[in-house]
Amino acid sequence: MNCELCACDGGAPIWRDEQCRVVRVDEAGYPGFCRAIWHAHVAEMTDLAAAERHHFMRVVFALEAALRDLLRPDKVNLASLGNVTPHLHWHVIPRFRDDAHFPNPVWSAAIRPPGSRVRTGVAIEKALAKRLSRL
Amino acid sequence: MNCELCACDGGAPIWRDEQCRVVRVDEAGYPGFCRAIWHAHVAEMTDLAAAERHHFMRVVFALEAALRDLLRPDKVNLASLGNVTPHLHWHVIPRFRDDAHFPNPVWSAAIRPPGSRVRTGVAIEKALAKRLSRL
Numbered sequence: 001m002n003c004e005l006c007a008c009d010g011g012a013p014i015w016r017d018e019q020c021r022v023v024r025v026d027e028a029g030y031p032g033f034c035r036a037i038w039h040a041h042v043a044e045m046t047d048l049a050a051a052e053r054h055h056f057m058r059v060v061f062a063l064e065a066a067l068r069d070l071l072r073p074d075k076v077n078l079a080s081l082g083n084v085t086p087h088l089h090w091h092v093i094p095r096f097r098d099d100a101h102f103p104n105p106v107w108s109a110a111i112r113p114p115g116s117r118v119r120t121g122v123a124i125e126k127a128l129a130k131r132l133s134r135l
Numbered sequence: 136m137n138c139e140l141c142a143c144d145g146g147a148p149i150w151r152d153e154q155c156r157v158v159r160v161d162e163a164g165y166p167g168f169c170r171a172i173w174h175a176h177v178a179e180m181t182d183l184a185a186a187e188r189h190h191f192m193r194v195v196f197a198l199e200a201a202l203r204d205l206l207r208p209d210k211v212n213l214a215s216l217g218n219v220t221p222h223l224h225w226h227v228i229p230r231f232r233d234d235a236h237f238p239n240p241v242w243s244a245a246i247r248p249p250g251s252r253v254r255t256g257v258a259i260e261k262a263l264a265k266r267l268s269r270l
Contacts, residue, residue: 044211046200057192065181075221076179079214083230083238086210095218103218107240 005087006041014125015132020056022063022132024125029100029114030093032071032124036060038088045080045088059135060090066131067094070124077105140222141176149260150267155191157198157267159260164235164249165228167206167259171195173223180215180223194270195225201266202229205259212240 004010011023014034025033036059038048045053064076073094080090095102096117100110139145146158149169160168171194173183180188199211208229215225230237231252235245 044199044203045213046196046203046211053192053196054189057188061181061188064179068179068181075216075218076181077214077216077218078180079212079216079240081210081212081214081240083210083212083240105214105216105218105240105242107243109244 001041003041003087004085005037005089010037010089011035012121012125014128015135017059017135019052020059022059022128024121024128025091026121027106029117030106031117031121032067032073032094034063034067034092034128036063036090036092040088042088043082043086048088056088056090059132060092062132062135063092063128066128067092069131070127074102079105136176138176138222139220140172140224145172145224146170147256147260149263150270152194152270154187155194157194157263159256159263160226161256162241164252165241166252166256167202167208167229169198169202169227169263171198171225171227175223177223178217178221183223191223191225194267195227197267197270198227198263201263202227204266205262209237214240 009023011025014022014024020038022036027033071094074097075095077093077095098115100112100114101108144158146160149157149159155173157171162168206229209232210230212228212230233250235247235249236243
């Protein structure tokens, strides 16, 4: 088995516990684009036990809350897809009216140049780590 | 306010309770494409109380489990986007290796013609309604 999310963190590490981790994805024009990744190689949410699902979603929603406080996005997009990498992970994506794809999903064709929102990744990582440490 | 999901069911009704509903989306080549929709006009999961979030996710995961049993998809995609219609709803999409977009998200450009999976919508609706009635 050759799974990217078994072999690597999958982004800049922000927070982790025994079961899952949160990383920041370096995507131009998308400050605060994060992923919550289950450590074990499992494909679907319904492959987890109910208590595990509940824990994982608590992390996802804590991340959403922290990103809303921090960046005040126009919308948050949440998605568990995993067609390419069937190792359970959630995309948590702050969206802005002037980002490259809005109002379309980030996986569609871009309709404008990347936004110019400047916020250093390190500042975001520190603020999110602080918030998630209260979990 | 002119919200499509306040004004309409948003698809073929399958199941509902006091807080949310499940509908089937009629999308060519995507049998079992469903949405779980919160009745109240709320934009983000973190606008709900923790107990409401938990309830909504239980419905989403029951729907995922039912669709897996029924259709045996290669992957399930879950997404709460709402950039166009900021009224809380989850896309629950059974994916197949030969569908029009696999392994890309359904919101990307199609890379092949729609699959020829034939399954009548009504049969899917009945089977899902039966499963969700156990919630």
